[in-house]
Amino acid sequence: MLTEHDLDAGLRGQTHDDIICIADHTKDTHGEGQRPHASGELNWPYGVPFRCLLPQEFDNLAVACRGAGFSSLAASSCRLSRTMMQLGQAAGTAAALAVRTGGPLAAVNPADLRASLLAQHVQLDWPMSADLEAHLRNEDA
């Protein structure tokens, strides 16, 4: 379960070995009685671990949407479309790896998943790696 503690720790403080996307939107709660937006600014991007996509009691199902394992406060930040799209890319990549290795999604090796996402030019580090920066510069040219 991604929580407010992950958001506050940021990539510098998180120790998860299965981070599959990074996000940085403010804690952006809505509705009556919610915290004011001004208190929600983040100092640093944080990562979403792959295991947030894996519901307990299922070993071959990935939830790549707002229904993934997020506390309500964490969801107020990571619910953005761009983050949801990254979850989809990670889930699809994990499914392909699971098919290749013949195991369930829950058994996908986090290091292999991250390596595959990095090879697809997904940003998993902050600041951005020199390789990714060069790739984006070439794409823009």
Ligand SMILES: Cc1cc2nc3c(=O)[nH]c(=O)nc-3n(C[C@H](O)[C@H](O)[C@H](O)COP(=O)(O)OP(=O)(O)OC[C@H]3O[C@@H](n4cnc5c(N)ncnc54)[C@H](O)[C@@H]3O)c2cc1C
């Ligand atoms: C008014 C509003 C403004 C927003 N503004 C922004 C913004 O500016 N920037 C931003 O990043 N985010 C914004 N968001 C948040 C963002 O759009 C959502 O958090 C994000 O789209 C959630 O992605 P998701 O994949 O979980 O769900 P969704 O994007 O809702 O995708 C779910 C999809 O599943 C489909 N579906 C549902 N049931 C079925 C079914 N039974 N069979 C087949 N398909 C089904 C739906 O039609 C939908 O296409 C906004 C949200 C709202 C409501």
